[in-house]
Each structure stands twice: as C-alpha cells, then as structure tokens.
Amino acid sequence: MATAARATCGRSARRRRGRSVSTDPSEAREIFTARLREELRAGEDHPETVSDPRRAYREAGALLTRFDPMLLRLPGEERATGGAVLELLDDCTTMGMRERAAWTLKSDVREGALRGLAGPGAARLALECNAGQFPAEPSPEHICLSYLSGSPPRWADRTADELGDILQSVLWLSLVPGMNGLPDAGELQHTLDRARLFQPLERLVRGAFQGRTHELDELRGYVGMPVESASARLKQAGRRLSTGTHHAPVPPLVIHGPGGMGKSTLLAKFLLDSSHDHTPEFPFAYIDFERPTLSIHEPVTLIAESARQLAIQYPPCRTELDALAEECQQAARSQREGQERVTQLHQLATTRTVLGRRSSQEFQLLATERETDLIRRVAEVLVRAVAAAGQDHPPFVLVIDSFEEAQYRGSPVMGRMWAICMALQYVYPRLRVVVSGRAPVDHPAKTMTSLDIELHELDPQAAVGLLLSCGVTDPDMAGALADRVGGHPLSLKLAARAATLAGGEADRMGDLIRSLPARRHHFFRRVDQMLVQGILYDRILNHLANEDVRRLAHPGLVLRVITPEIIKDVLAESCGLRVETLDDARLLFDELSRLDLVEPAGPEAVRHRADVRAIMLRLPGSDRTDVMRTVERRAVEYYAGRGGLEARAEEIYHRLRLNENPRSVQERWLPGVERFLVGAQQEMSPRAAALLGANLGGGAADQVMAGADQEDWERLAAREVEDMLAQGFTEAAFDRLGERRPWAPCSPLHSLLAETLNRLGRGEEARTAVSEATGRAEGAGCAERQLELLLLSARLAEEAGNLESAGRELRLAEDVAVGLGQDLEAMGALLARARLVAGADVPDPEVDSQLALRLRLLPDAVLVDQPVLVRAVASQIYAQDPEVLDHALDVVGLPADDEALDILGEAMRRAVAHRPGLLGALMEILDEAAGPARQQAGAAPSSITGILRLARDRGTLDELARRLLTVTDESGEIAAGVAAAMRAGAGGRPAKRPRTAAAAERVPGSEGNGPPRPDRP
Secondary structure (H helix, E strand, O other), rough: OHHHHHHHHHHHHHHHHHHHOOOHHHHHHHHHHHHHHHHHHOOOOOOOOOOOOHHHHHHHHHHOOOOOOOOOOOOOOOOOOHHHHOOOOOEEEEEEOOOHOOOEHHHHHHHHHHHHHHHHHHHHHHHHHHHHOOOOOOOHHHHHHHHEEEEEOOOOOOOOHHHHHHHHHHHOOOOOOOOOOOOHHHHHHHHHHHHHHHHHHHHOOOOOOOOOOOHHHHHHHHHHHOOOOOOOOOOHHHHHHHHOOOOOOOOOOEEEEEOOOOHHHHHHHHHHHOEEEOOOOOEEEEOOOOOOOOOOOOOOHHHHHHHHHHHHHHHHHHHHHHHHHHHHHHHHHHHHHHHHHHHOOOOOHHHHHHHHHHHHHHHHHHHHHHHHHHHHHHHHHHHHHHHHOOOOOEEEEEEOOOOOHOOOOOOOOHHHHHHOOOHHHHOOOOEEEEEOOOOOOOOOOOOOOEEEEEEEOOOOOOOHHHHHHHOOOOHHHHHHHHHHHHOOHHHHHHHHHHHHOOOOOOOHHHHHOOOOOOOOOHHHHHOOOOOOOHHHHHHHOOOOOHHHHHHOOOOHOOOOOOOOOHHHHHHHHHOOOOOOOHHHHHHHHHHOOOOOEEEEEEEEEEOOHHHHHHOOOOOOOOOOOOHHHHHHHHHHHHHHHOOOOHHHHHHHHHHHHHHOOOHHHHHHOOOOOOHHOOOHHHHOOOHHHHHHHHHOOOOOOOOHHOOOOOHHHHHHHHHHHHHHHHOHHHHHHHHHOOOOOOOOOOOEEEEEEEHHHHHHHHHHHHHHHHHHHHHHHHHOOOHHHHHHHHHHHHHHHHHHOHHHHHHHHHHHHHHHHHHHOOHHHHHHHHHHHHHHHHHOOOOHHHHHHHHHHHHHHHHHHOOOOHHHHHHHHHHHHOOOOOOOHHHHHHOOOOOOOHHHHHHHHHHHHHHHHOOOOHHHHHHHHHHHHHOOHHHHOOOOOOHHHHHHHHHHHHHHHHHHHHHHOOOOOOOOOHHHHHHHHOOOOOOOOOOOOOOOOOOOOOOOOOOOOOOOOOOOO
C-alpha cells in the first residue's frame, strides 16, 4: 500500500512538473482555431471522397506558399467568392500573426493536389488567376510561373534564399503530371548547400570591406597560400624553419581586438577570397559560437558542425560525414545528461565532497575521449576525401569565431578544445586553427604558444574607402569625416549612416563633422571613440520621423529584447509616452523593427545590434541615464512577475545592471538561467560581472577577477580550481590557491586546498588543513561549510585507512545537517556512512535500514530535485528493500545517458548467459519499449544498447526498467543492473550482486534482424 501511494505521488509530481499553462499567443490562437473547426464541422459527415469544389480550391492553392482564403480564385472566376474558407478549413494551417495571418496547404494535401492536376497548363492557369496573392519577387510562385511559361530562371549568381525558392518550385512542379524541363533536384540541392555554407560569410562582408591587406596576407601565409608582402613571406619561411618540416604542428593563430574592430569580417573576407564560385581552395570549417545551434560549452557541437560543412564540400563522403555529425549530436545529448548529473552532485555538500569532484574528473575525461575519437574519425574521412578529389595535401582551416566566453584560466572548454585540435592535427597534419576572441590566456593544457594578429584602426585611406562604400558620395567630405571619426570600423559605419540621413548636403555634412570632438592623443582614443559613437547614434535617431519611436530607441538600449508587450509595460511610461493598448504598442514596434540599428530576436521581438549596444552601454553618463535606470527598474518588475527561466534570467540581468547587492541577487538565481546570461558580463560593473562569472559555471577575465571583492574573488577562484582539478591540472590549481590569502573562514577555498594537497600526495598536510579549517568554520558559525569540511575529513581519513575516524566525522556531519534542517544533506551523510560500513570487515546492516527509513520519510516533492542522490541511495539499499528501485524509477527515473544504457544492457546479457530461458521475456520487453520502429525492416537497431537508446528516445525507458524488475531472475543480475544504471556516473562502489557465469557477448535479436552487434564505444 505504501509503495502504491509513493508511486501515485511520484506520478503526480511528474505530471505537475510536466504541466505548463501556455501564454504564447500563437499557441492560444491554434487552440481557438481547432475549437472553431470542431464547431463548424459539428454534425457533418466526413466522407472519404473529396468534393469537386474542395479539390478545385486545393489545386488553386497548391503552388502558393500562402494565401488569403477570402481572395483565392478558381480558374475562370472573375472574382473570389470566399468559398475556400469552408472548403479548405481542414486542409490548411495558418501562418503569420493576427491581421497578417495567411493560410497554407498542409504538405500531404499539397502533394495530392499537385499530383491531381491535369497537367502544366492547368497549373499555369491556377497560378495566373491568383497572381494578386504572389509575394514580391523573387518567390516560388514567380519561379513556378517562369518554368510553366517556358522561361526557366538562371542559377548563376543566385543567393542562398533565391536558390531555396528555386528548389522549392522544382520539387512542387516535379509532382505535376507531364511537367518537363526541370533541373535535377539533387544538383540544385548541392548548389544550395554550398551557397548556404558561404551565406554567413557573405552577410558579414556585404561589399563594404576596406583595408586589412596586411592582415589578409598574414592569414594567407599562415595557411600556406601565396602571399604578396615581403614581411608575410619572411614570416611564412620562418614558421617553416621553426617547425622543422612542412607537416610539423603549427600553433593556433588568434585574432583579437576591441569590439566592433572587424574580427569576424576579416575572417569572412579571407575565406571568401579563398574560394571561387563557392568552391574553396582548401577544406575549411567556419564555427561561429554565436549561432544558436552551437554551444561553446559543448565542444562536440564544433565537431558536428565541422562534419556537416565538410560533407557539403565533399559530396562523395557525405553519407559518412552526416552519420558522424548525427553521432556527435547523440554524444552532445549524452554529455548534457552527464553534465547535469555533475551539476546536481555539486548542489549538496554531501554529494559534492564524496562523489562530485571525482565525477567531474570522470566526466571531463570521458567527454575528452569521446570528442577526440569523433574528431579523429572525421579527420580520417577528410584524408580520404581530399585524396579522392585529387587535392595535393591542402591545409584544413578550422576557423573558430566568438570564442571569448571560453577564454579564462582553467576553462574545461579550452582544455577539451585543445585536445580536439591536437587529435585532429595528428591525423591531418596540415591543420590550421584560426581563433577570433580576446588575447589568449594561459591554460595548463597548452603545449605551444599561439600566434596572434591584433586588429587596430583602419588606415586613413581604408577609412575613407569604407565611408564611400557605405553611401558617402563626396570624397572630400568622406576624408574630413574620417579625419574626425578615426579608423574604428563601427564608428565609420555609424558615421556613414548619419551622413546618408543628412542627405549629403554640404551644410548638413559640415554640421555633422563639427558636432564630433577633435581627435586627441592615443591615450584618450578609447574614450573618444565611445563619445563619437554616442554622438553618431544620436544623429541617426534624430532623423527618425516618428518622435515616439525616437524617444523609445535610446532608452531601449538597456533591454536585451524588445517586444510589443515590453514597449507597453516597460518602455513607454518610462519614456513619457502613453501606450494604453497592445495594438498601439504593435504600431510602435513595427516602426522600431524597421531601424537598421536593430535585428530580429524571434517572433514579434527585436534587439539592438550587438556591436552597437555593447559600445553604447559603456558610454559615460548622459541626460538619458535616469530614464534608462527607470526602464531597468520597470524591467525588473516586469520579468519578476513572469514565470520561466528566461524571464528570471532577464530579471537577474537588470538587477545586476542596477548594481543591486550581489548577495541579494544571488537569492533570485535558479538552476538553468545561466544559459540565458552567457556573454552578459561585459555589460556589467566588475562587481556584478564577478557574481555572474561565479554562477555561470566558469571563471572570469583577469580584469574582472582583479575588480572583484574578496568574497566574489574567492567564489570565482573556487570555480577555476574546481575546473582545473576536473581536468587533472593539480599543480595549476595549487598555484591559484596561493593568491589573496588569508581567506574568510567560510570560504570554499579551504576544502579545495585540502583536496588539492591530497591529490598532490601530501595527505598529512591535507588532513591538517581540513582539521584547522573545520575549527575556524565552526567558530565563525559557518555550519554549511563545516558540514562540507567534515565530509572531506571523513573521506581523507577513509583513504588513509582510518575507518573509525571517518565514521566519527560522518556522524558529526549528519548531526550538523540535521541541525540545519537539511534532510537531503543528512541522507547524503548517511549514504556515505553506509558505503563506509559496507566496505568494513564486519558490515552493519543497521545503517542501510536507517538509510531506507530516511528515504521513505522524505516526500517525493523533495526527492525529485535531487535525482542523483535518490538513485545512489536506491542502488545502495535495494538488496535490503527491493521496492526501492521501483520507487526511484517512479520519482526520478533512470539516467538517460549512454553510460547507464551500456550498464543495463550488459546486465541483461549476463542474466541471459546465466539463464538462457529469460531471452524470450527480455526480448518481448525490449520490443514493446522500442515501439513500431523495432518491426520496420532495416530501421531498427539490433544491439541491446541500441534498442535501449530507442526506448530512451521514445520516453519508455523507465517503464522498460520497471518491467525488467518484474522478471523472475534468480541470478539477481537484472536488479543489480538497474541499480548500477541508477548509480551511473555518481561514483562509489558498484551495486552488489551475486557472482554469475561469464557474461555473454551477444543475445539473439527478434526475427529477421539477426544477432546484435556490440555498439562502438
């Protein structure tokens, strides 16, 4: 009965966690549309055959990307009757928002309508009579009409978007009976893929590139291409001499400089110049970590993106490279599970001290092994690809842009990225790595010194050229403007925009130039640049016709996203505007979104361009300072009243920008908000940036560390030391711990010092350090720090063989946790004692009984927040309390990473080896969990672990594990396997199980699939 109650409670908890009330207007509209459709169709029959009018309207809309059903005409009709509204109600989905909404045929309906057309002539008639619904050229509709009229469009010099429209048109028309003269869709797809590969680079350059000839020459020389200048040739020769051989490792090249200086533009220009008609001279991969599909904290996504781009460049190897990219995505998902588990372990002192740091090191080691294996396999395919293409050992240029967030001392990302590059270079010796970011920092994983190119301002001639290419028509005025503005590319682009808005008239241009401060000595240039950019920004805003939009634009800089709701509830009143309805706010939003200083940030959302905003936020105080602070205070109120991690992240962001006490802001932190705050440190004061760095899971730049107060410095240093220890850089961690002594009694650095000393083999010093720190923490009333130190002391005593002392420290730790009212910490301390007792010569089952009782007494709502601890406890006591595994499965489920699945699959093999009669029951459970895909010929995995992964993807893994526990298994292997999978990645001893026969390597699969093969590790 108790178990059933717990199970019911667990299911309810999961339902509560999974349930959410949508506030998305588009989702609410879809719900309303569905209900309206039900009402309109109520009482009607739904015949299998399609009526003639309905078929006719389907064909009329089959070659339209979207349409207004009230205006959709049939061939021969003089005007629309609106009949499509009811005829196509079930056949369409809506696109757009509110009054701009349009209909589009569902894909299966469109396909059937195209196949049912009488021929190309009928398709042309349907298009021509609805020409009024075509969007502006170019569009799929215009292209379809061109093909149907016998004048197909040319492919040459088409943009990626235009090629996409052509491909869409070809795919549609290929379904029309009797349609001839269409290009090969596969060839067109390949052309489109290449265009999309270069599209981000072309957007960066946009025809306005000037100067940087020396830097481009250095880049060419670095990758081994012919260079023009004598200095670049000399550097290239010296590099070859210093490495001793043409194929010896070459250090990375780091391009760095202030924001807006054109680092990304330089890289794009270099890669575009190194290609002809989207055919590169050498294989390359351009990785921009500002893209949402890439994560700087997940280096495996770099490998996936590199494989994807190489697959486009080498089509014969596309299948292999696409498969590797997909494997990288699976690895990324598994690593997220592992990282989440490590994060959970660090949330409690008991799991952090006993299991967390060991698990952190294991996670980084396994992640590095997986990533280096994947990049080696990508490199092996690349070697074969360039050979098959007849290329003579070309360089492979790996360009990594927007790398700033990973560049801090001790960063695990830096360590893993370095390992990836070394593994890649081992297989492909002519690797050249180009990184754009801040100046390189020291990292213990580095084995060579990076080369660097520092970007400075453009020379006067290039500055004038940039102004002329951006719309300034008078060369003399451009020269005068460049002389006043200087050579900062962003300042020049703002100046060109301001000059264009001034109309190019001499008086207005003169007024613009006179409004800018005279240039001063280099020492003052950074302040001058910010002042210049601020003045230019204001000049641009002053040309806005709508005064209300002008009043919103500058204060809106402090907001990271602007929506109609934010205009109404945050911006308007702060800026002295009266905006009473959301429709009024939408009108302002529409005008604001058309500014060339803003960019899209999602549906009905925009943001100021990142380069402009980053600089304007650093501009010294102005008459708008009070208004901007009012906006930020209202933003705090706005986001505080909304749920979700993204809203909480924005609230925290604005509280830190308002320079609120970091300690009070810390109380608003929620796990998961960090991913929405990456990159925000540069917009904060040093004090706020220090708090943000300490919570983002990494360190901070040296200037932030230098400006942090002692408490924040200690927290930041603790994160860096944790990261160094996780990578095995113990000496570097010890060096960092030598700074800013003495520390506060409650500092996390005390336990880290003891941990570091112990790893250096100085166990006696470590035990002395932890003992002294425990006394100081107790004296200062730092009970939580005292708890962590007691746990560490117990672990060090256990490692030294003093189990009695270890047990005493664990009992004290449990008492401290109980005194703090922290039930989970108390259970964690008891778990550590249970494991200690289990390894003693005379185990004490009473400790496991106490642990089982404590687990039963805690409500599921508490347990659900600490899945790793719950799983570890369940795996410890399942032999004494068999129901505990089912309870844990119901409350927190199995870990979903590959390690847990491998463990469970191996346990099932052992069980079958011990008792072959279990095979049928186990295969039935696996087939049911895998679902229909298991029966599809050639689509189903044949290995046990592969089937378990399929069950994980379908969300049936926990139910599968529950059913496994109901199988009669005298060997105990299955229950032990579930318990061991529960504990995956959480450290500790393996789950207890009886000895059995040797594990079998394979278990026969279901009919027609053959024997499963072991998965590649």
